[in-house]
Amino acid sequence: MTTTTETRTHAGPLMFNKVPEITVWFWVIKVLCTTVGESFADWINMQLGVGLVNTAWIFTAVFVLVLAVQLRLKRYVPFPYWLTVVVVSVTGTLYTDILTDQLNVPLWISSAVFSVLLAVVFGTWWLRERTLSIHSVTTRSRESFYWLTVLVTFALGTATGDWTLELTGWSPGVSVLLPLGLIAAITALWRFGANPVLSFWLAYILTRPLGANIGDWLASPKVAQSPGDPTGLALGTFTTSLVFLGLILATVVYLTVTRSDVTETYEAAHDGHITSNVGRERTALLGFGLLAAATAGLLVWAHGQPHVGPAPEADATSTVQLAPGQAVKKFPPAEVGALRALTSTSLKDARSGDPAGAHAAVQSLRDLWDADQESLQPLDDTGWTSIDAQMDKVLKTFGIDHSNPPMSAAQQESELSALLADLG
Structure with missing residues (x-):
């Protein structure tokens, strides 16, 4: 999936594009990063007992540091770029978790707020730069908008993904199918002629619940401890994080050596001429609307089916009365x-x-x-x-x-x- 429909006509000195070419490797590593964002945040928060707020402060500081390094670079370099994505994935997840678990904000409100915030970011980005294409991230301003957008999409993806699980009671394994199917449908519409920028960002948001559900499925125990608790392969959050961090590192090393996702390298081997069909774009836009309506209908139907939602902390009362201490x-x-x-x-x-x-x-x-x-x-x-x-x-x-x-x-x-x- 590509996102460019414009010809670069900027005059004057500019940076090389700071974002990788959208190849299959981009989507593979993006899903890996979102899985780490879910499992690693859970491991630090729960297993190390750091707590949500403290974990969020830690990763916010790390995010500021790695983003500063990324912004100082003059071109796309795989390791710092994907390190920033990993940190953003953890940070965005934590922000939503704080709203949900710490401040008791309902997930539908979080989803609505982050949706509005994302629209504001996109609107401001467009009014200032007249493009949302990631193939034109060649100025500090555009790169700043890009990373702000990425952060909000991770928070939005976390909220909508968790809200979906809350509504349906689906297990993580089953829940993988919804974002996977939606991404496949978006890809089909993009190939038909849908606006590439819109297609890219919709798929980008959906990779968050996809990766998170994969992480939950791998980390959750094989047998539910309480009715409604998630079940999976029982790898645990630490092992899941370690495995996926290893896969990310291996992929980044491959991309660093081959440079297959560097924009100027990719364009040297591919025809960069892209034409758009206005009629097909409008038809595909209708397709996006029908896809959204069908998804909403599916969630309403699933919510109405008998199911056991995520269990709260056990409300059991101990029958054993013990002396203080x-x-x-x-x-x-x-x-x-x-x-x-x-x-x-x-x-x-x-x-x-x-x-x-x-x-x-x-x-x-x-x-x-x-x-x-x-x-x-x-x-x-x-x-x-x-x-x-x-x-x-x-x-x-x-x-x-x-x-x-x-x-x-x-x-x-x-x-x-x-x-x-x-x-x-």
């Missing part, structure tokens, strides 16, 4: 201390009239507890179940992983105090 006797003091610290922070914020701070601390507490499950539960399943039940009561008072709105500050303080007592 007894449930954590067999747990490492360092892990228990970290849990106590976050619980104390949330309780302090709740008592001081800082609901946002209390909510953020409980969210981090939930993330840490989930990350520690694999190591703590085998040490004392009874103790872990007891703490988990109280943890779920705390989450419910804050409306985290539950459909109810946040409860009163008094209820939150009561459950946090009970959890603090259980932690010893």
Whole structure:
């Protein structure tokens, strides 16, 4: 899929095009990057217990650094370009996850907001540059618009992809088929004569849910821990990230050696003359509209079918009543201390009239507890179940992983105090 319909007529010194030629390798490595964006973000957030906000801050800083390096280059170089895409994929995913998990913004609102933001970016880019073609990314201004667009498309793709799973209850393996089918349909319309720039950006957005679903399918356990939980090949987020990072590195090395995706190299071996048929473009535009309507109809139908959605944190109530501090006797003091610290922070914020701070601390507490499950539960399943039940009561008072709105500050303080007592 190519995206150029214009002839370069700019006068004066310009950079070489800073974006690779759109070959099959572009789409392969793009999907690999989106898979890493999903699995690597999950691994750092959950397994390392860093938390969503801290992880987002880390990757925002890394993004600023690698983007600065990329912007200083005068031509497209595979390694820094694709490194920037990998970092953007993780960063865009985290921004959407914060809205969903940290701020409790519904996915349909996130999808709508990012759609409007993307339209604003495209509109501003067009008004200033009179082109959205990635074959004309030859100025600092256009490259800045390009990377801003890429960031927003990753955030939008994350929101729409997660919203689709929420609506349908499909497993990650089944969910791969929707974006894959849509990309195939867009490719067919492009070959028929659809506007190449529109076709490119639609496919670009869809690679995000495609890669994310592939990552979830590979990383998820073979057997669901709770009804509605995703299932897959049980490779885990770390192994999935490692495998795909290795594949990205191998592909980048190949592209660096062959230079097959460098614009001037590609154009030397291919006919660059492209004609457009206005009639076919308009017909294809109608095809895009019908495709969107059919997709909406499919999602409405799937939503109406009996299915089990993603399960919230278990709302089980422990039947075992343990004395304060007894449930954590067999747990490492360092892990228990970290849990106590976050619980104390949330309780302090709740008592001081800082609901946002209390909510953020409980969210981090939930993330840490989930990350520690694999190591703590085998040490004392009874103790872990007891703490988990109280943890779920705390989450419910804050409306985290539950459909109810946040409860009163008094209820939150009561459950946090009970959890603090259980932690010893």
